[in-house]
Amino acid sequence: MQSINRTGVIVRPKQLFVDWLNSLPDDDTNYTLERISTDNLTFLIPEYVSPDGAVDYIRKKHSLIFEWVLWGWITAEEYWPKKRNWKMFNDWFDLEVNSEVFDLVDGDIEKEDL
Numbered sequence: 001m002q003s004i005n006r007t008g009v010i011v012r013p014k015q016l017f018v019d020w021l022n023s024l025p026d027d028d029t030n031y032t033l034e035r036i037s038t039d040n041l042t043f044l045i046p047e048y049v050s051p052d053g054a055v056d057y058i059r060k061k062h063s064l065i066f067e068w069v070l071w072g073w074i075t076a077e078e079y080w081p082k083k084r085n086w087k088m089f090n091d092w093f094d095l096e097v098n099s100e101v102f103d104l105v106d107g108d109i110e111k112e113d114l
Helices: 015-023 051-073 086-092
Strands: 002-004 006-013 041-046 093-098 101-103
Touching (some): 006 101, 015 086
16 A cells, blocks of 8 residues: 555535536436435545645636536536636535545556546
8 A cells, every 4th residue: 555645635516516417408317416426526636734725726726627527427518607616616516635545556557648
């Protein structure tokens, strides 16, 4: 086992995100918070001792994260909210900051540019 010099941030949807999902056209799926909260995106960011430092970093990167989450549900950007900002990000998502990240797998971590 190895410690990784990163902080893990899990982005969890809130009800307003679910409401947006349910408003999308051509999708008769009835999403619920419970249904979409079982597998959330995790981002590795620079190592921070305090959650405040991690949140400050996320604030600087929130547009990229917001777009990545939206793209995961619908790639047609015309359906994305137009005025995405930090307040909307916080209204739509909770952040879980984990300062200790460990790798239990023997072998290299593979990275892929996206």
